[in-house]
Amino acid sequence: MSTQPAAAPAYARAPRSIEETGLPFLFLVELLTKVLFQRGQLKLPELASHLKLAVSVIDPLIAFMRTEKLCEVTRRGGSGTDADLAYHLTELGRERAQACMLRNAYAGPAPVTLADYCSQVATQSVADLHVTRAAVTANFSDIVVNQLVLDQLGAAMNSGRAIFIYGLAGSGKTYLAERLRGLLRDDIAIPYAIMIDGEVVPFHDPVQHRPSGAPPDPAEPADAFDKLRTIDARWVRGVQRPATLTGGELTLDMLDLRFDANTRLYQAPPHLKANNGIFIIDDLGRQRCSPLELMNRWIVPMDRGIDYLSLHTGHVFQVPFDVVVVFSSNFLPERLSDGAFVRRLGYKIEVPPQSEAEYERIFRQACHHADIAFDPDTYHYLLHEKHYREEVPLLACYPRDLIRQVLDLARYESAAPALTRAAVDWAWTNYFAGAAVRRQAAEQQKKDKERRENATPV
Numbered sequence: 001m002s003t004q005p006a007a008a009p010a011y012a013r014a015p016r017s018i019e020e021t022g023l024p025f026l027f028l029v030e031l032l033t034k035v036l037f038q039r040g041q042l043k044l045p046e047l048a049s050h051l052k053l054a055v056s057v058i059d060p061l062i063a064f065m066r067t068e069k070l071c072e073v074t075r076r077g078g079s080g081t082d083a084d085l086a087y088h089l090t091e092l093g094r095e096r097a098q099a100c101m102l103r104n105a106y107a108g109p110a111p112v113t114l115a116d117y118c119s120q121v122a123t124q125s126v127a128d129l130h131v132t133r134a135a136v137t138a139n140f141s142d143i144v145v146n147q148l149v150l151d152q153l154g155a156a157m158n159s160g161r162a163i164f165i166y167g168l169a170g171s172g173k174t175y176l177a178e179r180l181r182g183l184l185r186d187d188i189a190i191p192y193a194i195m196i197d198g199e200v201v202p203f204h205d206p207v208q209h210r211p212s213g214a215p216p217d218p219a220e221p222a223d224a225f226d227k228l229r230t231i232d233a234r235w236v237r238g239v240q241r242p243a244t245l246t247g248g249e250l251t252l253d254m255l256d257l258r259f260d261a262n263t264r265l266y267q268a269p270p271h272l273k274a275n276n277g278i279f280i281i282d283d284l285g286r287q288r289c290s291p292l293e294l295m296n297r298w299i300v301p302m303d304r305g306i307d308y309l310s311l312h313t314g315h316v317f318q319v320p321f322d323v324v325v326v327f328s329s330n331f332l333p334e335r336l337s338d339g340a341f342v343r344r345l346g347y348k349i350e351v352p353p354q355s356e357a358e359y360e361r362i363f364r365q366a367c368h369h370a371d372i373a374f375d376p377d378t379y380h381y382l383l384h385e386k387h388y389r390e391e392v393p394l395l396a397c398y399p400r401d402l403i404r405q406v407l408d409l410a411r412y413e414s415a416a417p418a419l420t421r422a423a424v425d426w427a428w429t430n431y432f433a434g435a436a437v438r439r440q441a442a443e444q445q446k447k448d449k450e451r452r453e454n455a456t457p458v
Contacts, residue, residue: 166328
């Protein structure tokens with residue numbers, strides 16, 4: 001049921017000194033000052049837990065701050081040991097913190113360096129995964145999908161190239177793209193933040209970077225402070241490979257590193273957060289920028305596996321582009337871009353309307369989930385008197401949506417839901433605007449055709 005696993009990513013050993021963090025001494029002093037400014041009086045273990053650094057790293061920072069009259073120590077507790085010591089800023093320390101906050105307000109866990117982040121991305125690259133037919137079959141076993149489409153998607157995931165999925169609205173393109181996440185079986189490590197040229201970019205996103213729920217490594221220390229001494233806690237371990245979805249709201253400026261002048265914080269672009277996973281651009285052609293502009297943005301990253309971003313200071317830097325890019329659109333690829341970009345799309349996969357057999361399976365599943373008995377006669381009526389007569393294609397979204405309308409009517413009438421012709425007529429009329437007009441037009445066309453065929457030639 002799983003893909004062939006890639007080599008397990010290597011996790012860094014916890015830094016035991018300031019030098020081993022890779023971060024400048026004064027930067028860490030400023031970070032510690034901002035933490036104390038925001039959180040008030042804290043004990044050394046509390047500081048270690050917040051910064052995700054061992055006490056041996058924080059000790060010299062505290063000593064320097066006390067020497068510079070930036071912080072003071074008080075006793076909080078009755079054990080009479082150093083564990084009772086708590087630290088808080090002096091007035092000079094508060095002034096220093098406020099000045100630091102004006103430059104960059106980040107006061108979370110200590111960041112990792114850009115070089116360490118790039119190295120980790122390479123270690124857990126999505127390109128190292130091997131997707132098999134068995135894995136695809138298992139991942140999509142609970143839904144009805146055209147087998148040719150499944151084979152194309154499975155092969156495309158092994159290609160390392162961009163995937164363009166197209167078809168009619170409601171054919172299931174977005175759902176299929178999101179389900180591809182299930183083929184990415186290995187957990188990865190995500191940094192809380194990255195330091196780039198003296199600036200801190202928050203990276204870990206609880207919405208995009210979800211825990212896998214896998215059991216912890218038995219070799220991993222159970223005690224929180226033992227972990228800080230052995231494993232670099234600046235990395236969030238056991239994270240599912242991300243599947244980041246963007247839609248019609250996507251603009252070109254969202255694909256750059258953004259700095260909010262009010263919060264004094266950076267926001268990483270969605271494709272950077274999607275590294276080691278899937279980046280889905282849904283509804284391509286519906287964005288406020290032109291499809292050509294949007295697609296041209298990806299030519300260099302897709303060709304070279306790297307992207308270029310810039311800080312608000314003007315510093316330009318290189319980041320890995322280690323994602324499976326999936327474009328989803330109602331339009332043919334030729335309508336959205338030029339030949340140069342279309343050529344770079346490794347797989348152009350059409351999601352066609354369902355066959356009669358597939359559509360019936362989906363409809364039966366929708367009835368089962370809604371606890372409504374499937375009625376063959378009513379289904380035959382839906383198929384021939386609605387879909388075929390009004391020339392409405394058999395799309396995957398219709399059974400669920402129509403059954404929901406049937407449930408709504410039953411609740412309104414305080415009756416048990418049942419699949420009847422009257423209920424289907426109700427649902428169809430509500431769901432398809434102008435259904436009656438189309439039906440009349442189709443019937444008129446049929447009569448005109450019969451009249452022409454029966455007319456006596458002159």
